[in-house]
Amino acid sequence: MSLPTLVIGNKNYSSWSLRPWLLLRHFGVAFDEVRLLLDTPGFADAVRWHSPTGKVPALHDGDVQVWDSLAICEYANERWLDGRGWPADLAARALARAAAAEMHSGFVALRTQLPMNSRRVPDAYRWDAAAQRDIDRVQALWRQLHEAHGRNGVFLCGDFGIVDAMYAPVAIRFDGYGVQVDAGARAYMDALFALPAVREWREAAAAETESVAATDAVRAPL
Template sequence: MLTLVIGNKNLSSWSLRPWLLLRHFGIPFQEVGVLLDTPEFLAQIAPWTPNGRVPALRDGDLMVWDSLAICEYINERYLDGRGWPADIAVRAHARAAVAEMHSGFAALRKQCPMNMRRTPDDYCWDAAADADIARVQQLWRDLRAWHGQGGDFLCGEFGIVDAMFAPVVSRFLSYGVPMDDTAQAFANAIQALPAWQAWRADADAEVEALENPDHARA
């Protein structure tokens, strides 16, 4: 059976991405949780991944690390390509959006790290984070306008591109980020997923008092 090693569900945005993909598509897997930012963390994660970070996937003797690499492996090994849109042009745009998410939006990550139990207050972010927020919403508008006719998600049906942006939905909700109609509709679609609701319930039930946003996995 597949084993997915993840961090705290309240904080670990990188862990959420492959977990959501596996759970949404009904792929059986064993879940191993390790506590972020504890003295035991490095010793606990060391047998699972060479880079000392979550998430990590083990499939038999194969070890895969990095959220996107895990999602790609799941797609090829277990989904017969269904994690990406079937049309080559739509797939190219979905991959471009994922690449932008995977490597960009540093200000948003740093200033509004994932903390699912956080409730909006008077917290303010700077112009750099505001520019990231604007770009994310523009990207979502473009994908929905170009390719969203087949469903409620960014390119129609749920796939890797939606899993990669799901933690941004969490950030927007937790920090009270103003959302346009397209962003709000996408956020609603993500929140309606049974997989999201299961993760959120587990995050709410966590008892670990690890609320330092500087240590969330962006």
């Protein structure tokens, strides 16, 4: 029986690819990986064989094709995780789903002005008030989840789950752009960065040689 295949973009840049990849890897789900290079002439031709939206990630599991990060996480949760991707408690599960959905559809200023770039190191680059409001909202969400449902562990609802996978790229952004965070957010980010799967992703991202010029250009003026 063949393994499922997860189609992703460059690990340095593709935040949406990281989310389902991290969930699968953390829970030990075996899968094949196809990496397509973003912002290259061949990307559009290659991705159309894998995703009806022309975007990554996409998952193929036999005859089942799933695109969109959150949809892949939900499918994986039902297919392989026996529901462990969400908290067992009803209230915690509802809040975790709301936070994951907010990440999925919101924080446009944050995602635009602090694009995913895992190789980035902080400099004097700064963002506007809209992005700062997103940054503040993310930290408030993290604090709300952990205070309400995560005190028995280091992740947002105690144990690692889908909501943490959804916010892992934000933690990498905060780290790379030198965002000032509160002590709780810093502890949460450190817990994410200590995960073997996150370390594996970041090491692979650091080893990539491709460049997306527009993202690499997001720097402080010389």
